[in-house]
Amino acid sequence: MRRASNISRSLIRACFAPQFPEEALRAGPGLLLAPDPGPLLSLAQGLCRENGQQQRRELTVSHLYNAAIPQGWDSLYRGQPVDPFSLVKEEIESVSERLRRSIFTGIPTLRSAAEYFFKLGAEGKRLRPTMLLLMASSLSTYVPSPDFLTVDDSPPNVHPSEERRRQQRIAEITEMIHVASLLHDDVIDNAEVRRGLRALNSVFGNKIAILAGDFLLARASVSLAALRNSDVIQLLSQVIEDLVTGEILQMTSTDQDLLSLDYYVRKTFHKTASLMANSSKAVAILGGQPKDVSELAWQYGRHLGLAFQFVDDVLDFTGSTLQLGKPALNDLRSGLATAPVLYAAEEHPQLRSLILRKFKSEGDVELAQQLVFDSRGIQRARDLAAEHAALAAQAVQSMPPAVTEHALLCRQALTDITSRVLARKK
Amino acid sequence: MRRASNISRSLIRACFAPQFPEEALRAGPGLLLAPDPGPLLSLAQGLCRENGQQQRRELTVSHLYNAAIPQGWDSLYRGQPVDPFSLVKEEIESVSERLRRSIFTGIPTLRSAAEYFFKLGAEGKRLRPTMLLLMASSLSTYVPSPDFLTVDDSPPNVHPSEERRRQQRIAEITEMIHVASLLHDDVIDNAEVRRGLRALNSVFGNKIAILAGDFLLARASVSLAALRNSDVIQLLSQVIEDLVTGEILQMTSTDQDLLSLDYYVRKTFHKTASLMANSSKAVAILGGQPKDVSELAWQYGRHLGLAFQFVDDVLDFTGSTLQLGKPALNDLRSGLATAPVLYAAEEHPQLRSLILRKFKSEGDVELAQQLVFDSRGIQRARDLAAEHAALAAQAVQSMPPAVTEHALLCRQALTDITSRVLARKK
Incomplete structure (x- = not known):
């Protein structure tokens, strides 16, 4: 569950951190999670080389992602739980x-x-x-x-x-x-x-x-x-x-x-x-x-x-x-009748008078609690x-x-x- | 005091009311308050004729005012109390x-x-x-x-x-x-x-x-x-x-x-x-x-x-x-020492302890009042x-x-x- 988000985060950091353009490459191993990471990895490496030091910030993550989605990222992440x-x-x-x-x-x-x-x-x-x-x-x-x-x-x-x-x-x-x-x-x-x-x-x-x-x-x-x-x-x-x-x-x-x-x-x-x-x-x-x-x-x-x-x-x-x-x-x-009580009152009409007097009489809270548990x-x-x-x-x-x-x-x-x-x- | 503002209001109304363009003329008598209303009145009448029915809303009060100020309105109103x-x-x-x-x-x-x-x-x-x-x-x-x-x-x-x-x-x-x-x-x-x-x-x-x-x-x-x-x-x-x-x-x-x-x-x-x-x-x-x-x-x-x-x-x-x-x-x-008390305390230092205890002891309020009245x-x-x-x-x-x-x-x-x-x- 955490791995997916960690990859994403390290990838973002790597591609944007101005002092570490080469981290974009090191983030590569993260891509191994993709169904077939080979072409993606080559793509990432190619983009890094092309952009070089000066244009390193041009190498946005979306370049990678846009390339990645049609190649299987979509199916990788969709439906998988994330923290x-x-x-x-x-x-x-x-x-x-x-x-x-x-x-x-x-x-x-x-x-x-x-x-x-x-x-x-x-x-x-x-x-x-x-x-x-x-x-x-x-x-x-x-x-x-x-x-x-x-x-x-x-x-x-x-x-x-x-x-x-x-x-x-x-x-x-x-x-x-x-x-x-x-x-x-x-x-x-x-x-x-x-x-x-x-x-x-x-x-x-x-x-x-x-x-x-x-x-x-x-x-x-x-x-x-x-x-x-x-x-x-x-x-x-x-x-x-x-x-x-x-x-x-x-x-x-x-x-x-x-x-x-x-x-x-x-x-x-x-x-x-x-x-x-x-x-x-x-x-x-x-x-x-x-x-x-x-x-x-x-x-x-x-x-x-x-x-x-x-x-x-x-x-x-x-x-x-x-x-x-x-x-x-x-x-x-506090006298509040919330959803469980209101539903319970449909099964146990005697709850109504307790709701109306806001559970203020002695034993009301306990009785209400019991009736709620004795209901759906x-x-x-x-x-x-x-x-x-x-x-x-x-x-x-x-x-x-x-x-x-x-x-x-x-x-x-x-x-x-x-x-x-x-x-x-x- | 009220006359000045009444004139002003009736003049505004007259000049802007679309159904009564001629009221701008009737407002004329108000101008009599001006030191020499003659030229102003002629001016107003002239403007009304010039603008005619169609352009009656063009005859804004500021036309009149702008003409009026150099002719004495300024001295009429400046310094005169208004409500x-x-x-x-x-x-x-x-x-x-x-x-x-x-x-x-x-x-x-x-x-x-x-x-x-x-x-x-x-x-x-x-x-x-x-x-x-x-x-x-x-x-x-x-x-x-x-x-x-x-x-x-x-x-x-x-x-x-x-x-x-x-x-x-x-x-x-x-x-x-x-x-x-x-x-x-x-x-x-x-x-x-x-x-x-x-x-x-x-x-x-x-x-x-x-x-x-x-x-x-x-x-x-x-x-x-x-x-x-x-x-x-x-x-x-x-x-x-x-x-x-x-x-x-x-x-x-x-x-x-x-x-x-x-x-x-x-x-x-x-x-x-x-x-x-x-x-x-x-x-x-x-x-x-x-x-x-x-x-x-x-x-x-x-x-x-x-x-x-x-x-x-x-x-x-x-x-x-x-x-x-x-x-x-x-x-x-309420325990508050306001300006009169703070000034009075300069003359009557005994007020200080009353201020600090927020006038809470019996007789404090009355004593403070008296000391304030006995001061500047x-x-x-x-x-x-x-x-x-x-x-x-x-x-x-x-x-x-x-x-x-x-x-x-x-x-x-x-x-x-x-x-x-x-x-x-x-």
């Missing part, structure tokens, strides 16, 4: 580092609060930035140069001149908006634990948590403005509004809403999927994709986000506090997640043919993410 | 109405919360939008057509094609950001009263107040993005960050900070003046002004904002709860406000010559605002 996280690991590290630098402020308390969830080890799974960089590469006509693996040190208010840097900013901005919403949600829910750490509000108090959230939104807006693309600015501003709408939908639901799976899915779109959908579309737009393709990027993010949340709902029943980094049965204890609720919620994961994968498959082998590999990784989201245990 | 609020009243009404419409959401609780401070009668003084529309006109080469007095009903995410509409959006966005910051500040300060109404957090609860603030920020971002001017987007995103920074500076000050007037002024810039400075500059940029002029617009907003806040500090001592729409001595009771604190705070008001007026005077008489009138109004800010009682 999406290791594929963009280095670039994600530099995006994370830039993020830490870009939320710098001279005010110590604000700095500590804003950094809290971005410190090494506290960043969470970084699913969103990983997905976004893979989406960028999936639709690209070139393989990102190793130059883009370094930390972008231009100030947040300066327009990045390279497309890849602009796409990295979307990954950064998305994380800022995501964490800002976590901070405000945790104040609202009086949360105590998040990502296995004490929730920020319980460390710094509600006031600082509110302000740190506002601060991250403000910094995100400044970065966003620098991208100078009003469609993109609007997509991500819409996310902030959707996050608020989702939280309010959750807080203000009527009895009928509380029992409705449709309402629940709608709320989940706003709270979780909108960020993934709109940021994914933003990356496609910045990559110069036409409307139909950026729409597919949106669909991918939307379905992945929904699948992610439905799995989260299941894990709240099946996971342990230690695994989850937050208390198990947290949803029930968990299985049906898993099925719903699987359905959306499949739709996400389908969106990737519906994209126009990949131009480079690297793009193909990244699409495979995006598909792989959909399986990983289903299989995750935390 | 800034009545000068843009109609346009402000339509901006307010648009604002109410643009924060519409299908979610009832969110709608009620977001609308709370924008309802008729609850909008406050609307100093910011008034200042911004006057700034726009001050720098304009044309007089805004009455078309722009109607409510702009294009959606927030659509780019307004006319410059004046884009400038109106800044007024709208500024009010949204301002109210969003009030909502979050009131949660943070546990405020109970605002603008003579119960604070939103005390009506809807902290959670809804946080979310309504986020919602307004998100809507403001969407509107801002539609302006498609990254400098402008950045100026107003910076405001959000400054508002947060100001609040944090206030919350996290050291003993040395608490006693420092410089620190206090810095905090005040962030909390109050940045919004006025940056929005004023944004209006100038959207009006196509060069850097030096937009910088003067920034200076005007900055000094006006500082003057406004220092007067506010004084009113907290000298005003009554009824006048202010919030409790008198609110700052002391209030007068010196007033002087500081007057100094900044003068600098604001000076920024307007430093602008390149006004192109139309209307622009001149609006500059006079901007200067008048600086006096009104000093004289205000609430």
Whole structure:
């Protein structure tokens, strides 16, 4: 699984590193994985000689890939699992580092609060930035140069001149908006634990948590403005509004809403999927994709986000506090009826009154848990997640043919993410 | 005072109303106010005849004004007080109405919360939008057509094609950001009263107040993005960050900070003046002004904002709860040492320990009040406000010559605002 991506990475490095043009040749052995590497190897060697020292950067990976695809790379990579996280690991590290630098402020308390969830080890799974960089590469006509693996040190208010840097900013901005919403949600829910750490509000108090959230939104807006693309600015501003709408939908639901799976899915779109959908579309737009393709990027993010949340709902029943980094049965204890409960209520109508009183009477949480386990609720919620994961994968498959082998590999990784989201245990 | 602006308004209407070209003539009597109206009246009549029915809209007010200025309008208006609020009243009404419409959401609780401070009668003084529309006109080469007095009903995410509409959006966005910051500040300060109404957090609860603030920020971002001017987007995103920074500076000050007037002024810039400075500059940029002029617009907003806040500090001592729409001595009771106290502490060093313990011991508030009144604190705070008001007026005077008489009138109004800010009682 890792070999495929390692070859790809070493090949990219080799062909682009200005000081090592001959590494393009040494990368040759990697090509042995191809069904018949002989002609490819000769081709690579020939190209290296032709381009020589001066034009070494002209020897792009896509020369090799374009030659390789008709000769069997396509069948080699298509359908083979790839590790999406290791594929963009280095670039994600530099995006994370830039993020830490870009939320710098001279005010110590604000700095500590804003950094809290971005410190090494506290960043969470970084699913969103990983997905976004893979989406960028999936639709690209070139393989990102190793130059883009370094930390972008231009100030947040300066327009990045390279497309890849602009796409990295979307990954950064998305994380800022995501964490800002976590901070405000945790104040609202009086949360105590998040990502296995004490929730920020319980460390710094509600006031600082509110302000740190506002601060991250403000910094995100400044970065966003620098991208100078009003469609993109609007997509991500819409996310902030959707996050608020989702939280309010959750807080203000009527009895009928509380029992409705449709309402629940709608709320989940706003709270979780909108960020993934709109940021994914933003990356496609910045990559110069036409409307139909950026729409597919949106669909991918939307379905992945929904699948992610439905799995989260299941894990709240099946996971342990230690695994989850937050208390198990947290949803029930917070009064929330998620997909497994709503399905279970179809089999056990007595669950309805528990849902309506938000599991507040003594024994409600335990009874609800038991009724969910005594029903097909968990299985049906898993099925719903699987359905959306499949739709996400389908969106990737519906994209126009990949131009480079690297793009193909990244699409495979995006598909792989959909399986990983289903299989995750935390 | 009102006559000058009434003439101006009727003249604008007359010259632009397509159905009443002859009203341009009837407006003639208004010209009688000019030192020697004879030549002007003939000129106006001549222009009307020349342009005829078909070209009646060609007869712009600036034709008249440009002819009028050298003939004495300049001396008529310059230095004469104008009522800034009545000068843009109609346009402000339509901006307010648009604002109410643009924060519409299908979610009832969110709608009620977001609308709370924008309802008729609850909008406050609307100093910011008034200042911004006057700034726009001050720098304009044309007089805004009455078309722009109607409510702009294009959606927030659509780019307004006319410059004046884009400038109106800044007024709208500024009010949204301002109210969003009030909502979050009131949660943070546990405020109970605002603008003579119960604070939103005390009506809807902290959670809804946080979310309504986020919602307004998100809507403001969407509107801002539609302006498609990254400098402008950045100026107003910076405001959000400054508002947060100001609040944090206030919350996290050291003993040395608490006693420092410089620190206090810095905090005040962030909390109050940045919004006025940056929005004023944004209006100038959207009006196509060069850097030096937009910088003067920034200076005007900055000094006006500082003057406004220092007067506010004084009113907290000298005003009554009824006048202010919030409790008198609110700052002391909240633990805040504002300009009058910091000045008074220079005369009465015993105030320092009260400042450091944030007036929390019994009798502190009363003792501090007495020491302030027994000092030159209030007068010196007033002087500081007057100094900044003068600098604001000076920024307007430093602008390149006004192109139309209307622009001149609006500059006079901007200067008048600086006096009104000093004289205000609430």
